[in-house]
Amino acid sequence: MDLLSFVLCVLLEALAVYSQDAGEERIVGGYAPVPHSIKYIVSVQTTNRQHFCGGFLVSPSWVITAAHCNIGIERMMIVAGDYSLSVYEGTEQEVFPQFLVTHPQYHYQTNNYDIMLIKLKTPVVLNNYVSIVLLPRDDAAIPVGTMCRVSGWGYTSPTGGSIPSSLRTVTLPIISSAKCNSTGSFNGRITENMLCAGFDLGGKDACQGDSGGPLVCDGRAYGVVSWGIGCAEAQFPGVYTTVSKFRRWIDNTIFSYYNCKSI
Numbered sequence: 001m002d003l004l005s006f007v008l009c010v011l012l013e014a015l016a017v018y019s020q021d022a023g024e025e026r027i028v029g030g031y032a033p034v035p036h037s038i039k040y041i042v043s044v045q046t047t048n049r050q051h052f053c054g055g056f057l058v059s060p061s062w063v064i065t066a067a068h069c070n071i072g073i074e075r076m077m078i079v080a081g082d083y084s085l086s087v088y089e090g091t092e093q094e095v096f097p098q099f100l101v102t103h104p105q106y107h108y109q110t111n112n113y114d115i116m117l118i119k120l121k122t123p124v125v126l127n128n129y130v131s132i133v134l135l136p137r138d139d140a141a142i143p144v145g146t147m148c149r150v151s152g153w154g155y156t157s158p159t160g161g162s163i164p165s166s167l168r169t170v171t172l173p174i175i176s177s178a179k180c181n182s183t184g185s186f187n188g189r190i191t192e193n194m195l196c197a198g199f200d201l202g203g204k205d206a207c208q209g210d211s212g213g214p215l216v217c218d219g220r221a222y223g224v225v226s227w228g229i230g231c232a233e234a235q236f237p238g239v240y241t242t243v244s245k246f247r248r249w250i251d252n253t254i255f256s257y258y259n260c261k262s263i
């Protein structure tokens with residue numbers, strides 16, 4: 001393991017312990033969707049089945065998640081078709097990553113360019129429980145006030161736990177970057193690669209362990225759960241990676257993979 005991966009692992013383990021102490025670390029203010037109604041979401045897990053991030057399928061062989069969810073390829077697996085993490089439902093498809101493509105400009109201190117592509121070793125089977133989600137067009141803007149859905153599982157206990165851990169979801173409005181970047185909020189830390197979503201009064205948000213999951217607006221995954229300060233606080237909405245800014249990078253990465261393979 002290289003030094004950066006090691007540091008990330010240590011950080012993630014610290015976060016896992018912290019989130020366990022903090023208790024309710026799931027989608028905040030949301031609800032349990034109809035089982036298997038959100039088919040594009042995947043759980044990104046350690047090889048010993050500890051959920052630590054979300055992700056979403058953009059094709060049977062490719063998942064998008066956050067760059068900060070990279071704990072090292074040999075420690076990761078992907079579960080599609082899941083609903084309750086603690087119950088075997090027979091709909092789950094477990095696949096291993098073949099390789100990870102972290103955005104080359106990802107910076108862990110600023111959270112800028114927090115996006116990663118995962119190529120799966122074997123494609124998932126699309127069925128009644130597993131599907132892909134559409135992406136926004138290149139550079140497409142999403143109007144302030146648009147209601148978007150974010151979903152996730154949050155952390156499970158590092159010991160495996162017995163807590164039922166079903167998927168949660170919540171809908172949130174897009175907030176203007178100007179407001180999100182203002183002194184009363186993130187004070188200059190919002191880049192053009194980030195978008196913010198949440199209510200003025202807080203109360204609804206993604207939280208630790210939802211990272212990497214999709215923010216879906218008008219049927220397209222416009223955001224990747226990236227970071228925040230606390231969860232569901234009025235002053236600090238959730239911050240998401242703006243997928244439309246990376247549409248070309250995503251297409252080029254996927255295309256060049258198949259291009260290389262055919263040579």
Ligand SMILES: *[C@@H]1O[C@H](CO)[C@@H](O)[C@H](O)[C@H]1NC(C)=O
Pocket residue numbers: 177181187188189190191192
């Ligand atoms: C947020 O503010 C910082 C500092 O003023 C600025 O550099 C950055 O471009 C702003 N972000 C956006 C999206 O306007």
